[in-house]
Amino acid sequence: MAGTNSKAELITGGPAIILVEPQLGENIGTAARAMANFGLSELRLVNPRDGWPNQRAKNASAKADHVIDNARLFATLEEALSGLNLVYATTARPRDMFVPVHGPQAAMQKARAHIATGQSCGVLFGRERTGLTNEEIALAGEIVTFPVNPAFASLNIAQAVLLMSYEWMRANSETDTAHFQTPQEPPARKEELIGLFQHLEGALQAANFFRPPEKKNHMVSTLRALFHKGGYSQRDITILRGVVGALEGRRTRNTPRRQAAEAKAAPPE
Structure with a gap:
């Protein structure tokens, strides 16, 4: 299905989409197109095999230039997670891990509520052939699993990004945030x-x-x-x-407040 409206306002924002070691530029481009279809705009790439920038990715993005041109490149996943508070790892396989597991709809409703408070969110997508490792999922902290045919669970990157992007657009931010309380302290990045x-x-x-x-x-x-x-x-x-x-045996930092407290508690000479 094709068609664009040059007069319509471009929707941007949403959670960052993080592709871990993607192989083909075409897969990056079609993922960027899926993001643009549903109002997502922040693309982070971890060590793409064929380097970056990639003309094949741009050609496959169907003019989602605002996503492709602003994509950020990272050498490691740890660097790519910088600045994010809530991160989901996508997988279609059961994992022997004690982390929260959500469906796409519930995850994106939670993401909307989270972002509405000024916090940041990301979604991890793994390699074309092998997906994400357990260690990478552990860095994310929460899992999104897709309700697919268990006998044929394989999704390509663009399909997986499309599913999450669609649920992001479909989530009703007003409904989702009605009972969400802003944290008193900033959550850890x-x-x-x-x-x-x-x-x-x-x-x-x-x-x-x-x-x-x-x-x-x-x-x-x-x-x-x-x-x-x-x-x-x-x-x-x-x-x-x-x-x-x-x-580890380190001395506690000797701040002026601590010095004053210790002097007050010391016995008179």
Whole structure:
């Protein structure tokens, strides 16, 4: 189906669409077209195989130039998650992970409510052949699974992006946010949560926590899923980083307030 209205206002915004190591430029282009169809505009690319920019992607985007031209390139998924508070990982396969699982409609309703408060959201899509790894899903924290034929569950990238984009457009923001309370403190961004993961995992490694070693990856994924359930604020992350630092034996920062408190508590000479 073709057709555009040059007089209509272009709808942009919505959650960031993050493609992890996409192979073909054509797949990136058709995903960008699906985004533009339903009002999404932020495309993040993690290490595309054929490099970026890619003329084949632009040709396949059916003039979704505002998506293609503003796409951002990242070397790692951790970098691509920067600035995001809520991230979904898409998969059609069951995963042995203790993270929240949603259908596309519920996920995009939650995303609309989240974005309406001024927070940021992203949706991860995996490689054409192998999808996302469990470690990558653990970085996202929540899963979106598609209700597909279990005997034929494979979706290409553009199809998966189209499904999520359609549900984004279909979600009624006024209805979804009527009972949503703005958090008193800003929720933690993904880079802050990843920093906590790396800090904690380094401390646990030094303490010889990961035993036996061959189970380390599963233990790390389980720990990350546990922290994703918390809904932590930026302040929470700062406190937890301080706790881990204290357990590592670091001195607590000697601030003027702490100095005054210690002087007041000291016995007279």
